[in-house]
Amino acid sequence: MSDNELLLEVEDLHVEFRTADGVANVLNGVGYSVHAGETLAVLGESGSGKSVTAQTVMGILDMPPGVITGGAVRWRGEDLLTASDERRREVRGSEIAMIFQDALSALNPVFTVGFQIEEQLTVRLGMSKKDARKRAIELLDIVRIPAADRRVKDYPHQFSGGMRQRAMIAMSLALDPDLLIADEPTTALDVTVQAQIMDLLREIQEERKMGLVLITHDLAVVAEVADRIAVMYAGRIVEQADVTELFRAPAHPYTAALMDSLPRLDLKGQTLETIKGLPPSLLDIPPGCAFHPRCKRAEARCSEEVPPPHAIGFGRTSACHFAEEVVVNSRA
Amino acid sequence: MTDPNLVGGGGADAAQLSRVDDSGTGPQKPRSLWGDAWRQLRRKPAVVASAVIILVIVLIAIAPGLFSSRDAGFSDLTHANEGPSGDAWFGYDNQGADVYARTIYGTRASLLVGVFSTLLTVLFGSLVGIFAGYYGRFIDSLLSRFGDIFAGLPFVLGAIVILTTFNAPGSNPGAVTIIVQVVCSIAVLSWPVAMRIMRSATLVAKQLDYVKAARGLGASTPRIIFRHLLPNTIAPVLVYATIALGAFIGAEATLAYLGIGVRAPVISWGVMISDSRDYFRADPHMLLFPGAFVTLTVLAFVMLGDGIRDALDPKSR
């Protein structure tokens, strides 16, 4: 894997959920890319589509009720959406791996952590049990679980939350994947443990030159770890930028509003900013720009035309009719 | 056998069913668990069919004369053991009585046994269960062990011992006495199941935030139990009661088949089955028709109970 090789390219992905209450447009043209050694943070509220995108990449989306109605998922140039089931299974774990938010429910409660790591090695690599056990202990060491040789025989519920998440990370690294997708890996953890896990992820990524897709709703986490950020709203990417540029001067009203809503120590005594209203029901997305009902600077055009993502500087896009103005205003 | 405790389904569903969904957000009409359940029930054909069957059975029990021109006591020995014919739809039994007429008139006793057994079981079991769940710890241990004692007795065995103890073979108890005894035996052997369901539902409901809030505000125990716990725990018990009603009707038939349940001069489906015990191999009709009625009635209650359970399950919505 060479530095900065393009690993994953999600292109114009459209996904619908067909439910009894109607058709929910969950993904409406999502596209992003990840390179080797790069950390892409996908930021958004619940319902923005960030997890659904990841599940579509992995091929673990519930279908039905989900239906992929358009787009491509290119892994090293190969469109996974048109690949065979067997090929997709091959990719999972060995080329692209995924870790989840709640390690307690994501790990099988009736098998030891060692078993769950080793089965990757024995079943998919044909390793002997002895070798697999040795390697599993090594992996637990890598994620810094103390007394790994004893802990490998423990069950998930015997670990603390942070340790459990580390174990899940160890399991995901077993087959040396090139890309790791982390779906809200620290949301369920304490703040101090959060920091440790994020450090661990960054370290592992740097060492292995892995691509990392970090799905989160937490701006603070993103600021520490990400190289690039993709902000999602109502199934679309509304802004994509380098992390420093994004924080310095957001180019989309939604991103700007998110940053404004962060409590700041130097603004004591003032009212907390919020974003009025609620995210739209995906069964009934507002016409034009999906954010316009909640946008401070919305105009008539916003409710009529869907703003396409357009470039505003090198490697930066924003899906707002007035992106340039937003950038200028936030710099001020 | 039709072990009522088995048909009840155990307390596994209690945890899910005991959550009442009060969320009525936004301008829509608030959708409560019960409103949704009713709407869902109305649509299912199985549930509607069951309800119709049950209604018909109840009607037969209330006014048997509407359904049968002949009296239960009718007897014409010349036709004894004859199979179904245009004259007697279910044929004649070995005493020459009209099987159809007896089946119709037997509905009342069978249904009464079922209803009263269920009432007694559910009331007593729920009471004990709610106390065990609410007070917890020592009282819970005590009441649970007490329930285990009765649960350890296999149903048929326990019923045999109880009923023959109070009616030595050869004695002739009155009609009311024997019905009361059968009802009590069934209830005594089945209440632990109702207790367990109510207990686990109470344990879950106790953890609900608004129950804790009520306690924190100093609400009295009866108020907490009746106003806050009970509405949350009724759902699984209701499901159990519906299915148990059916199961107990089956139990009555089984006990009568063994000769220890309801007996002459009372007529019930079980009595008819018992009477035909020695003759059915040659002439199965006198046993199969009342047997079919029992099965159909139990089926209706089981399907209704299933439907109620599905309708009240927050996960399936």
Add this chain to the structure above:
Amino acid sequence: MIRYVLRRLLQLIPVFFGTTFLIYVLVWAVPGDPFSGKCGQAACPQAYIAQMTEKFNLDDNIFVQYFKYLGSLFTGDWGETFNGTSVGELIGTSYPITLRLAVIAVVIEALIGLTAGVLTGLRGKGFLDNLVLVSTTFLISLPVFVTAIVLQLALGSNGLGLIEASVSDNPSVGELIVPGIALGSLSMAYVARLSRTSIAENRRADYVRTAIAKGQPNSRVVGVHLLRNSVIPVLTFLGTDLGALMGGAIVTEGVFNINGLGGLIFRGIQNRESATVVGVVVLLVLVYLLMSLIVDLLYAVLDPRIRYD
């Protein structure tokens, strides 16, 4: 783990005493003449009454009676019928037959029930699913004696002629298959539904999603991860059912004329053979409690989360 086992044992002991005492009281202490009908039409001679009273400790108060009885049970003396036949012997010949019948019933219900439940749980809605749902509802509603009678009529000399009307004195496994089906019919329906629900629920579990995301082959996702979790409630049910069926075999034994505990206890009750009745009930309660304990232990073995309580 040890603490868990001990705790369960401690819970069982008072229940054992409670249940057996209840039965003892019902059989022996209810007012009435315990010797009515023993000596034909006339009342029994005084000598006989004195001898029996001595033998069964009827002069002591009920608690003492009960404990003396328990004492003799544990030394292997299960008492005698009023005629002097050893109750222990009677039980010894009938118990294995009932046990055989119950085991056959459990095996049949496990095989058919699990297969039906797992298949429909995995497949979801469809023809097979509806078929299983309808037939299980129907089976649950059929009282066992109706099932037994219908099977006997249909397969016996009146119908297909596949089986005899009654079994031999020491029935072989083959002879007990049809009675086993009748006995286990209700539980079989329950097993099918239970496994179906368990599989259907666990299919959507997070750990299944993880196993798929790991790239494990589908056969392992279902056969190892899903199944291992889903069978826990089913296996524990099957365990308790074995104990419960032995007590519930009375009806089936009656219909098929099987010389098991059912027949023994029935005759015992008809003839007011109190020692026999109490003996059989004590045995069945003991078996049921033991099976409960084994099932709880099994549960701890199958689900590691329970072990470290």
